[in-house]
Amino acid sequence: MMNTEDAKQRIQELVDNYTKLAEEKRISKYNEEMTKKDFILPLFEALGWNVYNKSNKTDYVSAEETISKKRVDYGFKINGIPKFLLEAKAIPVDLNKTKYAEQAINYSWHKGCTWAVLTDFEGIKVFNAEWKLKNVRDNLFLNLDWRDYLDHFDKLWLLSKESFEKGLLDKEAELVGKKGKKIPVDKQLLADFTRFREMLSKDITKFNQDKGLTEEELDESVQRILDRLIFIRNCEDRELESRKLMPAVRDWESRGKKGQLIKLLRAVFEDFDTQYNSKLFQEHLCDGLNISDSALNEVVNGLYQTKDKTVYYDFSAIEADVLGNIYEQYLGHILKKTAKRAKVTESRARRKEHGIYYTPPYVVDYIVRSALKELLKRKRPKEVEKIRVLDPACGSGSFLIKSFDILNEYWKKKDKDYAQAQLDTTGQGTTFTRKVKILQNNIFGVDLDKQAIEIAQLNLLLKIAEKGHRLPLLQQNIKNGNSLIDDPEVAGIKALKWEEDFKEIIKEGGFDVVIGNPPWGADISAIEKAYFGEKYSAGKQNMNSFELFLRRSIMLLKEGGVIGFLIPRNFIRSGQYSEIRRIFLENFVIHHIIDFKKFPEVTQECVTIIATKRVDWNISKKNENNIEVGEGRKILQGVFLHLPRYVLNLKLDEKKKIILEKILGGNKLGELINVDRGEEISKKGGVIRCPYCNKWSFASKKDRKKCPSCDKEFLVVNASKDEIISKEKIELFNPILIGEDFSRYRILGCHYIDFKREGIKFKSTEIYKSPKLMMMAVSPIFITAFDECENIILTKNNYSIRIRKEVDIDLKYLLAIFNSKLYRFYQENLYTLGAEYTIFISKEYLKSVKILNPSNFDTNQKNKYTILIETVDKLLTLNNRLNEINDKKTDERSRIEEEIDKTDEEIDNLVYKIYGITEKEKRVIDRSFK
Structure with a gap:
């Protein structure tokens, strides 16, 4: 630079x-x-x-x-x-x-x-x-x-x-600090489109009550009218056609606003149908509807300039990805229709149900360009003509539009008709015939939302529209259906049978490229969960829609095909996805896994994965593959295959790997300890009384609750409620710890619980009676304290950890290990991976953590082990004294706090020595925290 x-x-x-x-x-x-x-x-x-x-x-x-x-x-x-x-x-x-x-x-x-x-x-x-x-x-x-x-x-x-x-x-x-910012073009258009949609919906409902329109028919009709108008405005601004809509309005105005404006617009629609011959302008239900002149006049004028007349729209300058953004948000609005009126409102629930979220253009470009590049560099032109690109959750078509653009770029350089294309004054660089071939032969999409499909088809047609050329029909390429379910008994008419709907492609082995941003966390019904569990071997607990799309896409992808997806960052670390990670590592050559963090309107961090399906390659060949992980760094694929749960640590390097190997040579914790989660109760201990048997049970957020004592259902709102956890000490109440009651090595305070409330079923007292470690379950690092009192109860977000009877290990050794810098390093490199959101430490993960077993120590390690236990005892004593001093600001308190820090550091160094961590490796660990 x-x-x-x-x-x-x-x-x-x-x-x-x-x-x-x-x-x-x-x-x-x-x-x-x-x-x-x-x-x-x-x-x-x-x-x-x-x-x-x-x-x-x-x-x-x-x-x-x-x-x-x-x-x-x-x-x-x-x-x-x-x-x-x-x-x-x-x-x-x-x-x-x-x-x-x-x-x-x-x-x-x-x-x-x-x-x-x-x-x-x-x-x-x-x-x-x-x-x-x-x-x-x-x-x-x-x-x-x-x-x-x-x-x-x-x-x-x-x-x-x-x-x-x-x-x-x-x-x-x-x-x-100049004020009065213009609304960005995407937000301005979204506001206008939403206003047009509601205006037309209300108008059509009011003037067509005799037609008995369903909500779906009304929404489809409004969408078709808007799609037509947008297509025409696009053609006008690209100078493919002279102005058509505004002259029709001016003609109507010049007649004193006599006659119906809709009739003049229908004449324009018929003219476009003759010229472009697309489904967009074919006869449709909307053509027989009565629509007021005032509504149509406002919509047409609104497609030329904003209502306050401060901005004139130029559709030729608005990129397809901007329109895509508008439509993705537009699809998050739902139509509510009654017999006499209609209203359009934003619906977070609909976004959640369908997983509707916009993907920024730079992410779309990166994924599509990376996926197609892998394929194009090993294909001859004749083979490129047959490439089949699929987005199984295509939404408004942003990934498909970008795929078209990249294939169009390819043919600019390769097409034998390029010389003729140079005469194309539109500047597109390839002939209309070639562009139609790309759309019909190369581009395929499916979406559950019918409106999304209509919009995707419109956006693709806008890419190729040229004066004097008829547009292709895209119904065989862009289909409305459920990509994940082929059983009509589960998905109804949306069930999509890939072997029938895309018969030739599936017959030839599948798609060459599968790309997209599949829905994350979409709602899944009980019947769908049962279907997915059987169809995709997916666990029925915490099932996520993005994983199902990954599994379906792997099935649809042919050998040698490329997959490119934007997915939640959780994919690289959560134990829930260890099996799908294994499938990728063993059956694909992974080219890129890039961390894109967060982007607007999506709360989760996300990553992209680009990989080629190579089931026919042996594992050793895949192990030697270098995966690009961002910032110019690469990691051997085989490294991930040998990490616990196949975790994909994108920050891993050789120095960190050597340190982790010193830990991974130990035993799994599950072989040495018993782990139990605390009581399924809230911080305040909310309980509710059954009106039938008068027994208590834990409170519920649902409207109705089934009593665990008498099995009868009752309305929660009508039932008696109480709280059985108190900050104050109450006679006959047992001590209970919630998350804020303890920290590393230290119990800070205590709450108290009515352990004998009639009907409340607590877990076995066995898990509380013996000495135990208490660990926070919701934390990015291990936060662990020691309970020698043998009677403290825990809430659900804490674990009770006890040594197995047949195992001879001091609990204080585990206490030191969990609270050490070394195991913070372990946690950050094999579990949290720098995640910025709340981390839940699952019981399964905790039992899989590796630890050196003192029964296998040499003489030097045993000596360090003995000193370690003594040093932990010292630290616990110091923390107990700190509790006695409480909040008093005394010299003794300052001295004890200094001694605690010093002792904590001694414990870290003893753990390092037991694990054979060198001075250089300590510096690597310290730098990783910075």
């Missing part, structure tokens, strides 16, 4: 060149191309931008090649995302003309990009496209003259790549 001193030197050269040309009076002869070549591109190269995309990376400057005649010249991108758009002009042009600023600002807004830059090298004007101001000149944020480039270099440097990586320009804008 160019530093500031190198940049200044290069810019000085450009300024000198400009000065020389000006003195020679040659500036007036410079056209736009000469200006870009000699001054603008070199200037931004000096600012650190990859203007010529020499390294073919995702940080580059792209020529903006939309069909719109109003396009700007360049998009400056980091990780494939445009940071600002630049409109270049010839040096002699007057940059102060308002039309140039309007053009740059409007285009940037439509692209969802905050910054628009207008330059002819003589000057640079930077506009904030998000500010909602009456005069575009007020959107001007930065105005530089060529004479200022070096004197005010700090201002010019705000346009450098380094500045955008650090967000410096955005921070400067926040300091200015």
